Structure formats: structure tokens, C-alpha cells
Amino acid sequence: MNDRHEKYGAAAERIGQMMTLDEKIGQLFTFYNLDPSYSEFAETAIAEWKVGGMFLDMDSLCEPEQVHRLTSRMQEAALSRGSGVPLFISADFVAGAGCKLSRGGAVHFPKNRAIGQAGDEKLAYESGRVTALESLAMGVNFNYSPVVDVNNNPLNPVIGTHSFGEEPALVGRLGAAVIRGYQDHGMIATAKHFPGHGDTHVDSHHDLPVLAFDRDRLDRFELAPFRDAIAAGVDAVMVGHIAVPSLDPSGLPASLSHAMITGLLRGELGFGGLIVTDGLSMKGVTSRFSQAEACVLALKAGADQLLAFARTAEEGREMVERVRRAVRDGELEEARIEQSLARVLALKARYGLTPDRFAVLPFDGGALNRPEHEAISLELARKAALPVNGLETAAGVPGSAGKRKLTLVRDRKLELFAASLAEAGWPAEERLLDGFADLEGALAELDAAAGADDEAYVIALAHNKPMPPEPLAALRNFASARRGKIVWVHFGSPYDAEHAPDLPALLMSDHAPALQRAAAEWLAARGGRENE
Structure with missing residues (x-):
């Protein structure tokens, strides 16, 4: 745990001491939610598995009041039938809180490449600020954004306009501004996709990309914006399904690699915050491992939050049980679970996600789509x-x-x-x-x-x-x-x-x-x- 979280360690420790081992393991899971209303799957994940988070996929996101109803139900379930600890509720609001709402209702900002063309650090910060305010009004407290990949490869099939640009210094500067905008206003930011998905020609949704570069090139290019994000105080880093043979000859994706997560990100780069895996259902992982097996490997490598996709409750239960069995059998040390739990609970304490400080608030539609917020988006667009x-x-x-x-x-x-x-x-x-x-x-x-x-x-x-x-x-x-x-x-x-x-x-x-x-x-x- 780094210095930024030390003041919340006591609160985290008190909460953790009251949990069973199964409840501790549950805090390390975030499951995809695929339904716009509170579903039987969400109830099972929250009440039975005691998960620490739910990720709102696009199918969950229609308009702000609907999202607020959904997140409120989730948090009420977590407090009354789940772990008793509020949830991380995350989304991919990479271009504002309105970018994934099928019926709109919040500001949809220009994507990062356009922000990069504008080159305005103040407006980048403002985009983060507005996104945080609107997301929190819907009950979303954790954003899997910003993308800080440096996209210099015209053949990259996945990052594209999600990247601020092709210059590491620009990406780092604007990424840090967006991070501060989110976190200064109460929403957890995530720098992704470590160690860098920009100069690849394979989409990790479909196969395992390989960064075939030496350490000098990685330091100068791919890793530079992550250093900037860490210096800016980012609270979470998402590790991608990307192999880096020069740093881990095993060929494992970074998301499952002890050398990449614990050795490089934790050790050399000094990141003490929360490490989240990219979606474990992606082919960059499942071409070699089942999701259940990947959950164990990711925790062994040093990840704190497992982003898991389950089509059925049975699939989800298999993943949770696989981690529980790994701990019971000594394959995965309980101390490793405790380390990640401490980071999860400390971050929740920092953002007021504790039973004594959290309350589900009524929906405030006046916080969304404000003219002055739309004006910020238009000013960015004009400069872009x-x-x-x-x-x-x-x-x-x-x-x-x-x-x-x-x-x-x-x-x-x-x-x-x-x-x-x-x-x-x-x-x-x-x-x-x-x-x-x-x-x-x-x-x-x-x-x-x-x-x-x-x-x-x-x-x-x-x-x-x-x-x-x-x-x-x-x-x-x-x-x-x-x-x-x-x-x-x-x-x-x-x-x-x-x-x-x-x-x-x-x-x-x-x-x-x-x-x-x-x-x-x-x-x-x-x-x-x-x-x-």
C-alpha cells in the first residue's frame, strides 16, 4: 500500500477483520453486468459471492435515471445481503458519461485523439471533471479510463482514436490531466492498457498481441505515459493481455505475469494502487487458459481486481470456486488475498465506500447535460x-x-x-x-x-x-x-x-x-x- 492510502489502512483493516475468507475473495472480483435492470445474476454475484464490484457493460446503459436505479439496487443489495461493503461500480466512460448511453442524457465528449489534437491540458482536465460529476450522479464511481496507450501504429486494430496520439509526452500530459479531473471530483481513474497496446497489430479481444521491443524502447515509449499517470496519483492501472518477451520470456500476457505486474509495475515503477485485469474473457487469455484458471494466475501475478465475464451464474460460480479452492489447497497463499483485499478496502475507504459513510442518494437529473458542460465539450471540439x-x-x-x-x-x-x-x-x-x-x-x-x-x-x-x-x-x-x-x-x-x-x-x-x-x-x- 502506498502513502496515499496509508491513512485509510486502519478503516480497511477493521472491515477486513470482520470478513470470512470467502468474503475476502469475493472483494477481488468485478463481474460484467449485461442487463439494464437488476437481474438474478447481479443478485447472485452480490448476495452469494459477495463480489467487490460490478462493471456496467453497454447493454446495462440506456439513460441516466435507469442507470441510477440499477446502481442503487446493486448498492442496496451489497449493504443488506452482500458483503456489507459498498461496491465499486465501474464503466468504460472513455469519452464522457454519455458516450455509452444508448438513449443519451449525459455529455458525450470528443474521444482522446481529438483531445490530443486540441492539446489543451485545462480542457482535458475539465472533461474529466464533468465526466466524474455526471457518472457519480448515476451511481458509477470507477471509470476504466483514460487510455494512455501511445498509438503510433496505423495498423492498430483496436486502440485507434481512443489514444491521445503518437507522442509519449503528449499522451502522458493529457492523460494525467484527465486523471486529476476524475479523481479530484470523486471518481476513481484507471490508466490502461499496461504496458501499452498502441504499437500492436493484433486486437487482444481476438488473440494475444506481442510487444517485441527491448527495454530501452519500452522505457522511452510505451511505459512513459504510465509513469506520468503514476506521478499524477492515478488510483488504478488496468493490465492488458499483451506479451512482452524482453521482460517475461514465458510468453504470458502481462495480465497473468508476475514479472510484469509485481516485478515491473509494483517494483520498478513503484505503483501502490489497485491493479485491475482487462476482461478475462478476451482471447488474449482464453486462447490458452480458461477464465477460472486465469483468475488464479492473475492473483498469483499480483493483480487485485479480476474483471470477469460470465454468461451464466454457473460460469461465474466456477471462477469464484476455483480461487477459493486454490487458497484451500495452498496453490494460492492467503497472504496474497490479504494484500489485495487491503488495497481494495483502502481505496473504497478513500472514496467514501464504507458502510458508515456511504448512502444511496436520490437521482439528481439537474447534474446532467448542463449547458455549461456541453459548452466545454464544444470548446474542445472546436480546438480539435x-x-x-x-x-x-x-x-x-x-x-x-x-x-x-x-x-x-x-x-x-x-x-x-x-x-x-x-x-x-x-x-x-x-x-x-x-x-x-x-x-x-x-x-x-x-x-x-x-x-x-x-x-x-x-x-x-x-x-x-x-x-x-x-x-x-x-x-x-x-x-x-x-x-x-x-x-x-x-x-x-x-x-x-x-x-x-x-x-x-x-x-x-x-x-x-x-x-x-x-x-x-x-x-x-x-x-x-x-x-x-
Whole structure:
């Protein structure tokens, strides 16, 4: 336990002394919750297994009042029928408390890459502050965010726009600001995915990525933002399913590796907070181990919280029983359980998650979607807008719809962008795409229609990961005969612009609502200059 938690150690010790071994083990589990209402599975996990946390997957998240009802039921069950200790209730609110709500109701901030483009540490902090206030209003006290992976690999299939960027110093600086924003306002932050998932070409959801770099490169690059996060006082680190042969020749994923967790993260980097595994159902683990076996291996390695996915109560019970059996049989030392329990309870004490200090509060809808909070998101989005390839001078903006016929080719997800353009005086004929895969066919049809000489085009695409080169090549070919009459507004990976280096483009890096509004504002403010 590090100095930041020492003052809470006595409270943690008192609570721990009243627990049975099975209850202590239960505190080390966080299970996925897949239901928007309080379910039989949640009752079993909380009341029977005495779990320490529940993770709200996307299927749990509809709108704020519903989330508050769910989390309130969970906490009431934990206090009355569970361990008697309030739960960690976690979510992946990586882009604001509204980013995973299927029906909205909270601020959806620009993703990290857009925050990186804005480069504003104060606004990054503010995004964390607002996210904390809105999350807590719904009963979510633990955020599996921010991502501090350095994404310099255009072929990375999973991190993409979740990363602040490709420079370790920038990632570390902005990640630390977001962490302070969360934790200064009462929500636990998590730096992830240790030791760094940015320069990989394999998604750990599907297989085990390998960081095939030496220690010098890891220190300079992957590990640098985690050092910054630890220096900023981050309370949790999520360890990914990533093998690092130069540091652990066994080939184990970091999440199950004693060398990576206890040796590197605890020992060398000096992290004394809570270590959480990434989801143990991911193929980076289950391609070699069952989840039940992985639970034991992760605890042996030094993890404190097991993020476990169970489709049925029987699956979940098997994982919990496997850890209990490992302790009874001497395979896993009880002292190892006690170490993690102390960290869990100390962190809960620090955030008021103790029986004597915690109370389920009534829902306060006034804390959500406040205009001043939306204004912060829009300010971030405006600063994130990045014109490239000649658009910087507005020479590539095709002019207002009043002077040219405008055709907007857009992803269906960009409805707000289209509406904002129309509000700004740029009404356009629209061609809708279900996704980038439809782009080639749509452009071919527009080519065949042979529009008038004064026709202009805005091509608006949205995709969180790098696109394949084929649709981008089609876009480049379409634009080549329409110099000065086309602009590409890209709500996706900035790496895609490398496939069309001569096409004027506005890079937004994400399709969050504020980014759609900001892109329309940017075009409207500059369009028409060539015809003035």
C-alpha cells in the first residue's frame, strides 16, 4: 500500500477483520453486468459471492435515471445481503458519461485523439471533471479510463482514436490531466492498457498481441505515459493481455505475469494502487487458459481486481470456486488475498465506500447535460478541428450552397453534422452511406451522373479505426478531377489522410456530437471566401 492510502489502512483493516475468507475473495472480483435492470445474476454475484464490484457493460446503459436505479439496487443489495461493503461500480466512460448511453442524457465528449489534437491540458482536465460529476450522479464511481496507450501504429486494430496520439509526452500530459479531473471530483481513474497496446497489430479481444521491443524502447515509449499517470496519483492501472518477451520470456500476457505486474509495475515503477485485469474473457487469455484458471494466475501475478465475464451464474460460480479452492489447497497463499483485499478496502475507504459513510442518494437529473458542460465539450471540439492538405487557408473549401450546388455524401451516423450544416446556410442534397464500404459505389454513381461544373461536394466519413485503402483510393480518384470543388470531413482515424495526401481535408478524429457541430461551424465560417 502506498502513502496515499496509508491513512485509510486502519478503516480497511477493521472491515477486513470482520470478513470470512470467502468474503475476502469475493472483494477481488468485478463481474460484467449485461442487463439494464437488476437481474438474478447481479443478485447472485452480490448476495452469494459477495463480489467487490460490478462493471456496467453497454447493454446495462440506456439513460441516466435507469442507470441510477440499477446502481442503487446493486448498492442496496451489497449493504443488506452482500458483503456489507459498498461496491465499486465501474464503466468504460472513455469519452464522457454519455458516450455509452444508448438513449443519451449525459455529455458525450470528443474521444482522446481529438483531445490530443486540441492539446489543451485545462480542457482535458475539465472533461474529466464533468465526466466524474455526471457518472457519480448515476451511481458509477470507477471509470476504466483514460487510455494512455501511445498509438503510433496505423495498423492498430483496436486502440485507434481512443489514444491521445503518437507522442509519449503528449499522451502522458493529457492523460494525467484527465486523471486529476476524475479523481479530484470523486471518481476513481484507471490508466490502461499496461504496458501499452498502441504499437500492436493484433486486437487482444481476438488473440494475444506481442510487444517485441527491448527495454530501452519500452522505457522511452510505451511505459512513459504510465509513469506520468503514476506521478499524477492515478488510483488504478488496468493490465492488458499483451506479451512482452524482453521482460517475461514465458510468453504470458502481462495480465497473468508476475514479472510484469509485481516485478515491473509494483517494483520498478513503484505503483501502490489497485491493479485491475482487462476482461478475462478476451482471447488474449482464453486462447490458452480458461477464465477460472486465469483468475488464479492473475492473483498469483499480483493483480487485485479480476474483471470477469460470465454468461451464466454457473460460469461465474466456477471462477469464484476455483480461487477459493486454490487458497484451500495452498496453490494460492492467503497472504496474497490479504494484500489485495487491503488495497481494495483502502481505496473504497478513500472514496467514501464504507458502510458508515456511504448512502444511496436520490437521482439528481439537474447534474446532467448542463449547458455549461456541453459548452466545454464544444470548446474542445472546436480546438480539435485540424485542416490539412491546403484546407488550412480555406482555399479548398468549396463555397456555400448559395453559390454552388452542394452534395453531401455522408455516413448515416453524421446526422447532426448534416443538420448543423443546413442550420449554417449550407443546405445540400444528401447521399447516405451505411459505412465506408458503400463509398466506392456511391462515388461511381455520382461520377456517372456527371454533375454540373458548379457542383461541389462534402464527403463526410466516420470510423473509429483506420479504414482500408480501397475506399480512400476511390475518394482520391473522385477528387482528382474536381479540384477546388470537394472537401473531405473525416470523423475517424487521422492515419486515413495518409492515403489521400493531396485531398483537402478537415480531420475531426471522432464523431461525438460536439465534433459534428464544430466541423459544420468550421466549414460555414470559411465557405464562400473564394466567391466573395
